[in-house]
Structure formats: C-alpha cells, structure tokens
Amino acid sequence: MVRPFLxxxxxxxxxxxxxxxxxxEIRPYLQTAGRVRPLGDLELEAQVVTTALGRAxxxxxxxxxxxxxxLCLIPNSVAEVAAKLHLHLSVAxxxxxxxxxxxxxxxxxxxxxxxxxxxxxxxxxxxLEAIS
Amino acid sequence: xxxxxxxxxxxxxxxxxxxLVIAGGFGVGKTTTVGAISEITPLTTExxxxxxxxxxxxxxxxxxxxxxxxxxxxxxxxxxxAIKLYLFGTPGQDRFGFMWHDLTFGALGAxxxxxxxxxxxxxxxxxxxxxxxxxxxxxxxxxxGKPKHSMQEIRWALNIGDHVPLVLFDARERLSVRxxxxxxxxxxxxxxx
Ligand SMILES: Nc1nc2c(ncn2[C@@H]2O[C@H](COP(=O)(O)OP(=O)(O)OP(=O)(O)O)[C@@H](O)[C@H]2O)c(=O)[nH]1
Ligand SMILES: [Mg+2]
Numbered sequence: 001m002v003r004p005f006l007x008x009x010x011x012x013x014x015x016x017x018x019x020x021x022x023x024x025e026i027r028p029y030l031q032t033a034g035r036v037r038p039l040g041d042l043e044l045e046a047q048v049v050t051t052a053l054g055r056a057x058x059x060x061x062x063x064x065x066x067x068x069x070x071l072c073l074i075p076n077s078v079a080e081v082a083a084k085l086h087l088h089l090s091v092a093x094x095x096x097x098x099x100x101x102x103x104x105x106x107x108x109x110x111x112x113x114x115x116x117x118x119x120x121x122x123x124x125x126x127x128l129e130a131i132s
Numbered sequence: 133x134x135x136x137x138x139x140x141x142x143x144x145x146x147x148x149x150x151x152l153v154i155a156g157g158f159g160v161g162k163t164t165t166v167g168a169i170s171e172i173t174p175l176t177t178e179x180x181x182x183x184x185x186x187x188x189x190x191x192x193x194x195x196x197x198x199x200x201x202x203x204x205x206x207x208x209x210x211x212x213x214a215i216k217l218y219l220f221g222t223p224g225q226d227r228f229g230f231m232w233h234d235l236t237f238g239a240l241g242a243x244x245x246x247x248x249x250x251x252x253x254x255x256x257x258x259x260x261x262x263x264x265x266x267x268x269x270x271x272x273x274x275x276x277g278k279p280k281h282s283m284q285e286i287r288w289a290l291n292i293g294d295h296v297p298l299v300l301f302d303a304r305e306r307l308s309v310r311x312x313x314x315x316x317x318x319x320x321x322x323x324x325x
C-alpha cells in the first residue's frame with residue numbers, strides 16, 4: 001500500500017513551516033476534542049443506531065452528538081452519517097464510536113449477524129432479482 | 133475504563149450491511165452506475181482524515197498539515213427487512229489509491245468498470261482485487277453502442293482468468309446495472325465454495 005502520508009507530501013503542496021495564522025476552517029480534530037485516531041477501523045457500512053438511552057437523553061446532547069443520535073433513530077451507515085451531516089468521514093467514525101462508548105448509540109459491524117455469508121449472499125441475489 | 137451503565141438497547145434493529153465496490157478508471161461511469169440503481173441519490177462525503185490521523189500518529193505531525201480530501205460516493209439498496217446493500221465507488225484518480233483499503237475492507241465483491249476506449253485505466257483495480265483476493269467481475273460500460281473490441285480481445289488485454297466473468301452493461305440503465313451486480317454477487321457466492 002502507498003503510505004498516505006508519503007502520498008500526501010508527494011502530491012500536495014505543504015509548506016515546510018505551517019503559517020502562523022489559525023486555520024480558516026474548523027479542523028476535524030477540533031470537532032472531536034483533539035482526538036485524531038481513527039479508532040479501530042469502523043467500516044463505512046457499519047450500522048449506527050440510537051439506543052433507548054440515547055433517545056431519552058437526546059435533548060441534553062449537543063451539536064454533532066445530538067445530530068447523530070437524532071439521525072440514527074433510524075439506522076444509518078457510518079458513511080450515511082458523514083454524508084447526511086456533512087462531516088468528514090473520519091470525524092463521523094470517531095464521533096460514532098465515542099457516542100457509542102457513552103451508551104447513546106449502538107453500532108452493528110458487518111459480521112453478518114450470525115447468519116452465514118452464503119445465506120446472506122443468497123438473500124442479496126433474491127433481493128436484486130426482485131428489482132424491476 | 134468505566135462500567136457506568138449496562139448497554140442500552142437499540143431503538144431499532146439494525147440491518148446487516150453488505151458492501152460491494154464499484155471500481156474503474158477516471159470517468160468510466162462509476163457514479164452513473166451507482167446512481168442508476170441506488171435508492172438514494174449517490175451521497176458524497178469527504179474522506180481522508182483517517183489518513184492524516186494515522187500519519188500524525190506515526191510521525192508526530194499535526195493533522196492539519198496532511199489533510200487532503202476526496203469525494204467518496206456511495207449508494208444504498210434495501211434488499212429486505214434485514215439486509216442493506218451498499219455500493220461504494222472508488223475515486224477515479226490514482227492519487228487517491230490510499231482510500232482503497234477503506235473502501236474494500238469487508239467488501240464481498242467488486243464490479244470493475246471498463247471503457248473499451250481506454251482499457252488499461254482499469255488495470256490498477258484489477259491488480260488490487262487480485263492481490264487482496266476480492267471476487268470481482270469486469271463490466272464493460274457500453275457508452276452508446278458496441279464495444280470497440282471483442283470480449284475475447286478484452287479478456288486477453290486484461291489478462292484475467294476464465295473464472296473472472298466479463299459482462300456488457302449500460303451504466304445508465306437500472307436493470308442492466310442490476311444484472312451486472314447480480315453477476316458480482318453470484319461470483320462472490322461461488323468463491324465461498
Ligand atoms: N453516453 C454515455 N455516457 C455515459 C455512460 N456512462 C457514463 N457516462 C457519462 O460519462 C461521464 C462520466 O461518468 P461518471 O459516472 O461520472 O464516471 P465516474 O467513473 O464516476 O468518474 P470519476 O468519479 O470522475 O472517476 C458522465 O458525463 C456520464 O454521464 C454511458 O454508458 N453512455
Ligand atoms: Mg464518480
């Protein structure tokens with residue numbers, strides 16, 4: 001794999017010294033309270049769904065936390081959370097994992113929910129065949 | 133760290149997500165393909181902070197210096213009450229190759245779209261899927277009419293084995309895209325045995 005950092009330096013003009021001016025836009029790490037680790041590799045398609053606790057606490061949550069918990073009253077993938085709330089993908093990942101750690105969200109990762117992969121694929125085939 | 137509460141139950145049962153990747157070179161019709169069949173207009177999100185985060189961890193750099201963004205588009209098909217199918221398009225430009233791990237991680241199969249005017253644009257995708265052993269199908273996007281080369285020639289040019297299905301499809305046609313995806317899922321199923 002190409003190392004992203006190396007890839008970036010190779011392709012993007014990055015000043016050797018950062019300008020002293022504060023960044024013009026809010027940087028993703030500010031939105032995530034200084035955390036920059038992607039926290040496990042939460043899959044793009046992992047399902048995020050609000051818990052009963054999250055629903056009960058919804059009005060006490062703030063900013064993105066509230067947005068995500070409100071959105072995920074209906075299950076959404078991590079990628080959908082990012083797209084619908086206009087968040088950087090990795091910000092959505094970090095926030096979802098953090099909020100889940102607080103008990104307001106539950107995250108279902110794609111392990112086929114106990115169903116076998118073959119059975120899942122069979123169902124996908126039937127579902128696609130039904131599209132007209 | 134703490135066990136302040138036992139897990140609260142989810143308010144809704146989350147469906148099982150199944151992921152397919154839609155790959156191919158620049159401008160071959162990936163977004164068109166996803167849009168033709170997705171229930172939602174293909175969504176776009178900015179990605180790449182993962183990259184900056186990982187880089188800064190390793191190299192002690194602040195993340196804002198390595199941020200770059202890439203538009204990532206994807207679509208959704210509800211299969212039944214318990215399964216959702218996600219289609220993720222890979223960014224066309226090579227410089228976003230580092231996204232591919234994220235995009236393919238956990239995927240069950242891929243459709244590699246080829247424009248016969250520029251067959252070699254898809255080599256990177258074919259190489260990558262062969263390397264990570266992700267089952268894939270090559271879909272020739274018809275772009276108004278007949279492909280410039282025969283299927284045989286295309287297969288030869290791609291140097292893909294007979295086990296890799298080659299299909300003709302039209303990225304703008306819902307049912308044509310559906311059939312191409314069916315081929316991908318069937319190929320994924322066969323690869324299990
Ligand atoms: N005539 C014709 N045009 C097509 C077909 N498929 C895609 N196009 C057009 O080709 C252009 C590129 O298609 P996209 O779906 O954006 O391609 P892409 O692979 O997503 O492109 P990048 O994301 O930029 O790499 C668009 O203008 C489409 O409308 C086709 O089958 N026939
Ligand atoms: Mg596109």
